[in-house]
Amino acid sequence: HAHQPNDVIRKIVLTIDTMNPTVKNVEYAVRGPIVQRAMQIEKELREGVKKPFTEVIKANIGDAHAMGQQPITFFRQVLALCSYPELLNENMFPEDAKNRARRILQACGGGSVGAYSASQGIDCVRQDVARYIERRDGGVPCDPDNVYLTTGASDGIVTMLKLLVCGEGASRTGVMISIPQYPLYSAALAELGAVQINYYLNEEKCWSMDLSELESSLAEARKHCNPKALCIINPGNPTGQVQSRQCIEDVIRFAAKERLFLMADEVYQDNVYAEGCQFHSFKKVLFELGPEYSDNVELASFHSTSKCYMGECGFRGGYMEVINMDAEVQAQLSKLVSVRLCPPVPGQALMDLVVNSPQPGEPSHITFMKERTATLSLLAEKAKLTEQILNTVPGITCNPVQGAMYSFPNISLPEKSIKEAKALGQAPDMFYCMKLLEETGICLVPGSGFGQKDGTYHFRMTILPPTDKLKILLAKVKEFHQKFTQQYS
Amino acid sequence: HAHQPNDVIRKIVLTIDTMNPTVKNVEYAVRGPIVQRAMQIEKELREGVKKPFTEVIKANIGDAHAMGQQPITFFRQVLALCSYPELLNENMFPEDAKNRARRILQACGGGSVGAYSASQGIDCVRQDVARYIERRDGGVPCDPDNVYLTTGASDGIVTMLKLLVCGEGASRTGVMISIPQYPLYSAALAELGAVQINYYLNEEKCWSMDLSELESSLAEARKHCNPKALCIINPGNPTGQVQSRQCIEDVIRFAAKERLFLMADEVYQDNVYAEGCQFHSFKKVLFELGPEYSDNVELASFHSTSKCYMGECGFRGGYMEVINMDAEVQAQLSKLVSVRLCPPVPGQALMDLVVNSPQPGEPSHITFMKERTATLSLLAEKAKLTEQILNTVPGITCNPVQGAMYSFPNISLPEKSIKEAKALGQAPDMFYCMKLLEETGICLVPGSGFGQKDGTYHFRMTILPPTDKLKILLAKVKEFHQKFTQQYS
Ligand SMILES: Cc1ncc(COP(=O)(O)O)c(C=O)c1O
Ligand SMILES: Cc1ncc(COP(=O)(O)O)c(C=O)c1O
Numbered sequence: 001h002a003h004q005p006n007d008v009i010r011k012i013v014l015t016i017d018t019m020n021p022t023v024k025n026v027e028y029a030v031r032g033p034i035v036q037r038a039m040q041i042e043k044e045l046r047e048g049v050k051k052p053f054t055e056v057i058k059a060n061i062g063d064a065h066a067m068g069q070q071p072i073t074f075f076r077q078v079l080a081l082c083s084y085p086e087l088l089n090e091n092m093f094p095e096d097a098k099n100r101a102r103r104i105l106q107a108c109g110g111g112s113v114g115a116y117s118a119s120q121g122i123d124c125v126r127q128d129v130a131r132y133i134e135r136r137d138g139g140v141p142c143d144p145d146n147v148y149l150t151t152g153a154s155d156g157i158v159t160m161l162k163l164l165v166c167g168e169g170a171s172r173t174g175v176m177i178s179i180p181q182y183p184l185y186s187a188a189l190a191e192l193g194a195v196q197i198n199y200y201l202n203e204e205k206c207w208s209m210d211l212s213e214l215e216s217s218l219a220e221a222r223k224h225c226n227p228k229a230l231c232i233i234n235p236g237n238p239t240g241q242v243q244s245r246q247c248i249e250d251v252i253r254f255a256a257k258e259r260l261f262l263m264a265d266e267v268y269q270d271n272v273y274a275e276g277c278q279f280h281s282f283k284k285v286l287f288e289l290g291p292e293y294s295d296n297v298e299l300a301s302f303h304s305t306s307k308c309y310m311g312e313c314g315f316r317g318g319y320m321e322v323i324n325m326d327a328e329v330q331a332q333l334s335k336l337v338s339v340r341l342c343p344p345v346p347g348q349a350l351m352d353l354v355v356n357s358p359q360p361g362e363p364s365h366i367t368f369m370k371e372r373t374a375t376l377s378l379l380a381e382k383a384k385l386t387e388q389i390l391n392t393v394p395g396i397t398c399n400p401v402q403g404a405m406y407s408f409p410n411i412s413l414p415e416k417s418i419k420e421a422k423a424l425g426q427a428p429d430m431f432y433c434m435k436l437l438e439e440t441g442i443c444l445v446p447g448s449g450f451g452q453k454d455g456t457y458h459f460r461m462t463i464l465p466p467t468d469k470l471k472i473l474l475a476k477v478k479e480f481h482q483k484f485t486q487q488y489s
Numbered sequence: 490h491a492h493q494p495n496d497v498i499r500k501i502v503l504t505i506d507t508m509n510p511t512v513k514n515v516e517y518a519v520r521g522p523i524v525q526r527a528m529q530i531e532k533e534l535r536e537g538v539k540k541p542f543t544e545v546i547k548a549n550i551g552d553a554h555a556m557g558q559q560p561i562t563f564f565r566q567v568l569a570l571c572s573y574p575e576l577l578n579e580n581m582f583p584e585d586a587k588n589r590a591r592r593i594l595q596a597c598g599g600g601s602v603g604a605y606s607a608s609q610g611i612d613c614v615r616q617d618v619a620r621y622i623e624r625r626d627g628g629v630p631c632d633p634d635n636v637y638l639t640t641g642a643s644d645g646i647v648t649m650l651k652l653l654v655c656g657e658g659a660s661r662t663g664v665m666i667s668i669p670q671y672p673l674y675s676a677a678l679a680e681l682g683a684v685q686i687n688y689y690l691n692e693e694k695c696w697s698m699d700l701s702e703l704e705s706s707l708a709e710a711r712k713h714c715n716p717k718a719l720c721i722i723n724p725g726n727p728t729g730q731v732q733s734r735q736c737i738e739d740v741i742r743f744a745a746k747e748r749l750f751l752m753a754d755e756v757y758q759d760n761v762y763a764e765g766c767q768f769h770s771f772k773k774v775l776f777e778l779g780p781e782y783s784d785n786v787e788l789a790s791f792h793s794t795s796k797c798y799m800g801e802c803g804f805r806g807g808y809m810e811v812i813n814m815d816a817e818v819q820a821q822l823s824k825l826v827s828v829r830l831c832p833p834v835p836g837q838a839l840m841d842l843v844v845n846s847p848q849p850g851e852p853s854h855i856t857f858m859k860e861r862t863a864t865l866s867l868l869a870e871k872a873k874l875t876e877q878i879l880n881t882v883p884g885i886t887c888n889p890v891q892g893a894m895y896s897f898p899n900i901s902l903p904e905k906s907i908k909e910a911k912a913l914g915q916a917p918d919m920f921y922c923m924k925l926l927e928e929t930g931i932c933l934v935p936g937s938g939f940g941q942k943d944g945t946y947h948f949r950m951t952i953l954p955p956t957d958k959l960k961i962l963l964a965k966v967k968e969f970h971q972k973f974t975q976q977y978s
Pocket of ligand 2: 341
């Protein structure tokens with residue numbers, strides 16, 4: 001990079017050369033160049049520019065509401081009541097919604113969601129989270145003092161990494177992350193100056209975790225850094241797998257043996273579709289392994305309001321639970337979160353509703369269950385549809401979408417297209433996705449943004465578009481892939 | 490620090506010795522030990538423990554709603570409408586509230602505040618912010634592309650510092666901050682490993698900025714680090730001053746001459762009470778100085794929904810505007826904010842309402858103006874009251890509270906109390922504030938949490954408690970100070 005000439009004249013302080021170099025290393029594909037181009041194209045369409053399509057279909061980001069999913073009525077009723085408590089005097093809301101709102105408001109300073117909360121989160125919300133975790137994990141105890149409410153799961157993940165990362169040279173902290181990964185991890189590690197240790201998921205075995213891969217990746221990393229933590233995303237983004245109980249057990253034993261801090265990203269815990277698959281929380285399995293493990297292995301797990309059946313991304317709600325964390329470190333964690341004052345209170349309220357949803361007998365229960373089930377069934381249907389159609393395309397191979405909201409199919413690209421991409425300085429699957437976008441208006445993210453085995457190519461697509469659009473999208477991808485293959489053969 | 494014995498046995502990964510040392514250096518007084526003790530005391534009172542008082546009065550944090558300030562009706566109506574758009578069909582809301590809600594919802598993905606927004610913030614909100622800034626600054630142009638919505642001002646400030654800070658040893662980035670300071674700054678600098686360069690505000694001249702102090706502090710710092718930025722809080726926290734136009738001009742000339750990036754924390758821009766004082770934005774003054782300055786000096790300014798007349802802290806809304814930022818750096822900034830996906834959308838909506846409030850002729854205008862004026866007048870009254878009463882106490886000297894929400898009086902402490910505090914390993918004003926809390930239930934923050942000239946002592950109190958409580962608080966402080974002085978003389 002060179003100074004822009006006018007910067008020299010302008011005597012500017014902050015230039016690409018003087019800025020924080022770790023920030024420059026950050027990459028974030030989900031909102032990268034392809035998405036920027038998609039936004040440009042949308043603008044061009046609005047301005048009347050002629051294209052071979054009339055709208056951009058975005059399947060680049062796990063943003064359910066943007067794709068037309070409707071919010072849960074009960075959640076939004078309570079949020080409206082919390083925002084404008086005058087509504088408590090109206091007859092239009094069910095009693096259980098009013099009661100939830102009153103309870104949340106009572107826990108807020110001055111009875112207002114406009115007050116800062118405790119930095120760790122509102123007490124009663126943390127208690128509700130703890131009870132939810134206990135129910136979810138068949139009674140394994142959860143201490144609300146170990147629960148931290150966060151500004152989305154992103155915030156919790158970055159905060160935990162910040163606690164873990166330090167050192168220089170060969171003693172720099174290393175953090176193991178799956179490849180393919182959700183790029184928040186690589187971005188945060190780059191920003192913190194940590195060593196990213198890749199372990200590859202096994203595409204042949206439906207993106208499962210492979211003990212021997214973990215072992216060899218760790219052994220290699222030990223030669224040049226200080227590996228401290230192991231991150232798992234389950235159900236998986238971008239790969240849509242659900243790890244088996246056996247696999248989670250293996251990973252925990254591995255972490256215990258190798259002394260690694262576990263970070264379990266479980267934001268898709270309700271998004272399990274495939275028959276025979278089930279969500280197992282790392283915490284539950286940890287405790288089932290007995291005190292040798294449950295008294296020793298350090299674990300942080302993350303949840304969010306952004307995914308599952310609610311898809312409330314805009315509220316930036318989330319929590320993390322820490323287990324077996326050293327007391328002094330936890331005091332440091334509590335101090336650290338206090339600097340940002342508190343997570344957004346409406347997001348905290350929403351997190352509370354998620355972990356404390358309407359119960360049988362309450363007026364909102366039936367509607368709530370209907371809405372929840374409808375959303376999850378539709379996602380399950382679309383997961384199946386996506387896998388089936390993609391697997392009919394010669395040159396595309398797609399694992400079952402067992403959970404989460406994504407398919408990460410393998411695409412074979414003709415040699416000629418790879419050469420052309422490289423000549424342009426582009427990753428071959430970026431070249432592919434960009435062409436797809438320009439020709440069809442479909443916005444996917446190239447596999448290179450998430451990491452993949454050298455010489456393999458993928459794209460990630462969400463299963464979130466409404467069924468009719470998803471069908472169009474899949475048909476267009478099919479047509480495009482065949483045309484592309486022909487064109488470059 | 491030593492390992493806790495059970496950590497050795499437990500083979501724990503993350504200990505106080507292995508964790509990120511920069512995190513350990515972070516301090517955050519506003520939520521420090523005194524506040525923790527206050528919360529404990531509240532719990533004890535609830536449990537029936539007898540104390541010489543019946544309630545804790547908190548004047549430790551600028552949290553207006555927690556102190557009973559009522560939200561602006563119009564804002565909350567629009568937020569309720571955005572949360573639960575079904576309400577648009579009801580007759581209970583004024584048309585202008587409905588129109589604002591429709592406009593915001595239209596700008597959201599899928600028409601839902603539950604969708605992620607663009608990482609930089611919702612387009613139309615940034616446009617409204619830009620128009621607000623132009624009105625505020627008498628027509629100085631503002632490009633919405635330079636506006637970034639944030640998760641409270643805290644987020645913007647930390648993000649800017651993150652861009653600026655780098656280097657090791659003598660080339661470590663230095664950042665100039667006022668002393669006394671708002672401890673977010675010292676905390677963020679500690680976490681980023683930057684050098685904190687203190688410049689002292691002039692208590693004798695009502696906490697104004699002193700050019701010679703800036704110069705000598707910078708010259709000293711240049712010997713051991715690379716000073717890059719200068720932070721100003723105006724109106725001031727914790728010191729409640731409003732900088733004069735002349736003073737701001739001097740600071741800008743200084744920054745230009747010394748090539749410092751300016752960071753102007755202007756979250757209290759509506760909180761100006763003293764006669765003869767006026768808020769001057771750094772941007773406006775910068776442009777009034779002419780192109781030699783307005784084309785060259787880099788400036789980031791910060792605003793928030795948490796302060797002013799709205800006091801909506803819980804929503805975590807805010808924005809920053811960057812001026813004269815290098816284009817490549819700004820691209821890096823845009824990338825960096827995309828990693829956290831987006832600021833909370835309800836907070837963005839609220840920020841929009843603040844910069845685009847009801848206009849004359851609109852149905853909500855009269856009520857809005859009444860509520861706004863009432864809050865600001867009450868604050869002005871309490872600012873005066875606080876100054877007056879504190880200045881009647883022998884041994885307490887208090888500058889006028891010209892703006893913001895705080896008084897930072899100088900307290901003279903008897904030698905004996907200083908010795909006793911030091912024997913306990915406590916800062917003398919911490920010792921004082923802790924005793925005040927135990928004996929009266931009043932929760933203030935010691936000056937040492939914000940920084941102060943060696944050998945001087947202060948406390949910070951907010952002027953936010955309701956007038957009746959504020960009077961009790963001031964009377965109790967007066968009585969306590971006299972008793973304390975006697976006891977240790
Ligand atoms: C695996 C995973 N973790 C974390 C996040 C962050 O979600 P949020 O910050 O919205 O809670 C996402 C978002 O897509 C995700 O897919
Ligand atoms: C000077 C100053 N800047 C920034 C902040 C942060 O405010 P927020 O993050 O709530 O917008 C505060 C809060 O008290 C403040 O006083």
